[in-house]
Amino acid sequence: MRISQKVHIDRPPADVFKLIGDATRHPTFLAGATTFKPVTEQTQGVGARFRVLMKIGSVEVGGIVEINRWEDDVVIEWTAVQGVRQTGRWLLQPVDGGTELTFELDYDIGGGPVGWLVERIAARTLARNLWASLLAARRIVEAQE
């Protein structure tokens, strides 16, 4: 299952990356996350690991993800090392002097036909949270002078 959403931000990628690339600021815009914290001393660049949980239905779901691709002002990509199987990425593309910020998430919860159904039910909550996160990120970045 893949969820992909994007938003246009009226600031250059370098400004957007200051927010997206700073783990300490993620709790300020990541909607629906009940936990977001580094589990390694390193919090930037390839190899940094984070524990991320989101409330989906009755329970908090997630795991530990590791950054496996990091290009300043361009992309941050991660993959799960524990918990729900997932990969995801923040993509920053310069457009018209601003930035097109894309969030992509691929996840696989297994479980055959029931899992297929649950992935789609969960996608509603996920998509709502990710959209809220993108809007929050835009608001925060554009508020800067």
Place this chain on the structure above:
Amino acid sequence: MDDNKVEVRTIEPPDAGALVRGAAADFEARDPEYIRNMLPLMWLLTTVYFRAEVRGMDRIPEEGPVLFVSNHSGGNMTPDSIVFTLAFNSYFGVERPLYSLAHALVTSWPVLGDMAKKWGIITAGHETAKAAFDRGGSVLVYPGGDVEVHRPYSARHEIRFDGRKGFLRLAKEAGVPIVPIVADGGHDTYLPLTDGRSIAKALRLDKLARLKVLPVSLALPWGINVGDFFGHLPLPAKIRMEVLDPINVEARFGDDYDAAYRYVTGRMQESLTALAAERVLPPFL
């Protein structure tokens, strides 16, 4: 070669060591990929059918073995284990081993017993639980056992551990913290009338099968349900669950198991009473 193995096993004396070695097979039987694939179904049951609320998962120590001590309700179809197993595996990932202690009748069922073992359900016992801790696993125990899970409906908001203190000695000897889990709502999934303790005693079920009760309930699809041996269809009552702060038995109570017992059950009762106050009628809303 296989024949030889069988022969060697049959001449082993039935001491505690053999019990632990036998249980080792059960530890290996826990299958994280099987659990991963079952979680979506558990999620549907928990979220859609029981509309569970789980609070305080962040109070669980993030690493190392823990002894989860919980109350449970709902007869042999207790929703509490489904909800907690899902919550734990979603929160920490299937990679963190959780073993649940169950009555030997559960693990010895022909087909269901094997499924239970894949979930990490092991036959209850002091040595087995310690072996689980030694392997870095956490253990979930329901000290109240059959006496609590089959208690009558009038006692539905009651922690009933029946004076059993073995879990305290286990935590102290293994040096692991106790994390209490409190659940309310399970007894609204059917209508238990009596736990039939005196009948069970008269029939010597305790000596025959370690059963202290012979419960009688109204339950689907049976109507009058004696014994609940074949389970029943639980009604979709709402389940509320809370994880309490960890308790270090040795540091706080030393050898005074009576005081520790009063403290743990008292803290759990406080939480259960608070959860029960949130209940709305009918409990299926």
